[in-house]
Amino acid sequence: MQVNFEELFLSKIDKEIKIEPKDWMPEKYRQTNIRQISQHAHSEIVGMLPEGAWITRAPSLKRKAILLAKVQDEGGHGLYLYSAAETLGISRDEMTDQLLTGKAKYSSIFNYPSLTWADMGAIGWLVDGAAILNQVMLCRTSYGPYARAMVRICKEESFHQRQGFEILLVLSQGTDEQKAMCQDAINRWWWPSLMMFGPTDSESTNSDQSIKWKIKRKSNDELRQQFVDMAVQQIKVLNMTLPDADLKWNDERKHYDFGAINWDEFWQVVKGNGPCNKERLDARKKAWNDGAWVREAAIAYAEKKKKSLPQPLQGGALKTA
Amino acid sequence: MQQPIPNSQFLIPYCLHLADTTLILSHRNSEWCGHGPILEQDIALTNIALDLLGQARNLYQYAATLMGDEFDEDKLAYLRNPSEFKNHLITERPNEDWAVTVLRQFYFSSFQHYFYSELKNSSDKQLAAIANKSLKEVAYHLRWSSEWVIRLGDGTTESNAKMQNAVEVLKDYTDEFFVMSNEEIELLQQAISVDLSTIKNNWQQKINEVFAEATLQFLYSTQPKIGGKLCQHTQYLTDLLVDMQVLQRTYPNSVW
Numbered sequence A: 001m002q003v004n005f006e007e008l009f010l011s012k013i014d015k016e017i018k019i020e021p022k023d024w025m026p027e028k029y030r031q032t033n034i035r036q037i038s039q040h041a042h043s044e045i046v047g048m049l050p051e052g053a054w055i056t057r058a059p060s061l062k063r064k065a066i067l068l069a070k071v072q073d074e075g076g077h078g079l080y081l082y083s084a085a086e087t088l089g090i091s092r093d094e095m096t097d098q099l100l101t102g103k104a105k106y107s108s109i110f111n112y113p114s115l116t117w118a119d120m121g122a123i124g125w126l127v128d129g130a131a132i133l134n135q136v137m138l139c140r141t142s143y144g145p146y147a148r149a150m151v152r153i154c155k156e157e158s159f160h161q162r163q164g165f166e167i168l169l170v171l172s173q174g175t176d177e178q179k180a181m182c183q184d185a186i187n188r189w190w191w192p193s194l195m196m197f198g199p200t201d202s203e204s205t206n207s208d209q210s211i212k213w214k215i216k217r218k219s220n221d222e223l224r225q226q227f228v229d230m231a232v233q234q235i236k237v238l239n240m241t242l243p244d245a246d247l248k249w250n251d252e253r254k255h256y257d258f259g260a261i262n263w264d265e266f267w268q269v270v271k272g273n274g275p276c277n278k279e280r281l282d283a284r285k286k287a288w289n290d291g292a293w294v295r296e297a298a299i300a301y302a303e304k305k306k307k308s309l310p311q312p313l314q315g316g317a318l319k320t321a
Numbered sequence B: 001m002q003q004p005i006p007n008s009q010f011l012i013p014y015c016l017h018l019a020d021t022t023l024i025l026s027h028r029n030s031e032w033c034g035h036g037p038i039l040e041q042d043i044a045l046t047n048i049a050l051d052l053l054g055q056a057r058n059l060y061q062y063a064a065t066l067m068g069d070e071f072d073e074d075k076l077a078y079l080r081n082p083s084e085f086k087n088h089l090i091t092e093r094p095n096e097d098w099a100v101t102v103l104r105q106f107y108f109s110s111f112q113h114y115f116y117s118e119l120k121n122s123s124d125k126q127l128a129a130i131a132n133k134s135l136k137e138v139a140y141h142l143r144w145s146s147e148w149v150i151r152l153g154d155g156t157t158e159s160n161a162k163m164q165n166a167v168e169v170l171k172d173y174t175d176e177f178f179v180m181s182n183e184e185i186e187l188l189q190q191a192i193s194v195d196l197s198t199i200k201n202n203w204q205q206k207i208n209e210v211f212a213e214a215t216l217q218f219l220y221s222t223q224p225k226i227g228g229k230l231c232q233h234t235q236y237l238t239d240l241l242v243d244m245q246v247l248q249r250t251y252p253n254s255v256w
């Protein structure tokens, strides 16, 4: 009897059985996952930059420790995700190359600048908040390694959003200058955060197939709505406002209506014309190029040890804190 | 800093010296976060930065309790001037490159390892407890940094040259580890501080061992730079503190 691989694959999707690296899968499924997971990984890594810029200026030792740990977490998320993508037959170096040559994208949100300390709050609350909704959904994505990476990541993400909200909360109860700083950061990060969910469903090219294959389980617009509904509640605690005059409860839909998103801006940033696209990519290129000799030395040393010693040094030894 | 409680006139500056040194090195290491040469090592160095920051906080908090109610860890870190800081000069140097960063960490972690091994027997219970707790962290820092000194020293011709350059760059900065300040001499009589002369040999031996494996040549200082503990600093510290203290200075008396 001949096994129809495609049918087997689809029946697994249907029965909520995870697809694993050695399983047969349609080439397009593989490519879609590679694209999505690697872009997700790049977003974690590039996402270290806007917040990383404030580590040295954090206003208290406690905030410094929290921010440092938070940015470090994002690096860890990048690691989990690169590993998940590698199970699909692409190397981390290839993925890095795609990022640095502009072939692979990362979340456009990180092309906005972090101008004040309040941005650390707004990024945690809004950007991590938006990311969480997407990532909670992805804990149930059909590709096993991706789903499992997401479960680990989600555990850390709620701390990220909490610390961001707490930064804003303290500012919102502070001096007039701090309150103004808080509102200004919310104003600047609100719309770009809504754009994080991607184009509206009618414009989104990859969405249909991804939902059929259960890579995605909610549409961009559904997630965006969930985010708006959540933020409207939380902003009240801050005693601040969201910069949208059209925000209004819709009793028929049982959701908040919100104003039109500036999709021109969105596409401009995606195309590379955002405020910090060049800076972000330059920072990644610099780190990569400056570090070339370190990576080469590590490889050369490992080769030498392989020849001479039975046991090489434990190189990447990571301490889990 | 006025009116220290009795018996603390030496203990307070001693704590501040230890706190400042770990804070400033943590700060320098944290500058790498997001810019490291290898993702795993970016994370590893950030772990070290976090550990050192934790040690600094413990030490500042202890100093603050000795100094009185109006002080806390943030006032000590954010509202003192460069001329009041007592960190080792090696910690305020810019990172320069990964070779200098790794070698500086190795020198410092080796020092901290032997230092805390002694301080954990201090007659001051609080310092002894901090030393004991920190020692476990330092064991990891020392392992990580010595492995990287070896790997880069014995890696490629290029990496060896960069490491040997780092040895040259840092050669005048390690003698300061072993210079006793006034307060250290005073506190030694009560078995509170560490006799630095007793750990110097161990330190040198450790360096020699690792350098032998790394095929690096140790360079002795010709003009030791030793002013840090006496609050004599370089422009680098001023620049660092301008950046670090900017929010506390710009918006005084605010809660963050």
Ligand SMILES: [Fe+2]
Binding pocket: A044, A073, A074, A077, A153, A157
């Ligand atoms: Fe993340």
Ligand SMILES: [Fe+2]
Binding pocket: A074, A128, A157, A160
């Ligand atoms: Fe996050």
Ligand SMILES: [Fe+2]
Binding pocket: A069, A072, A320, A321, B047
């Ligand atoms: Fe950690």
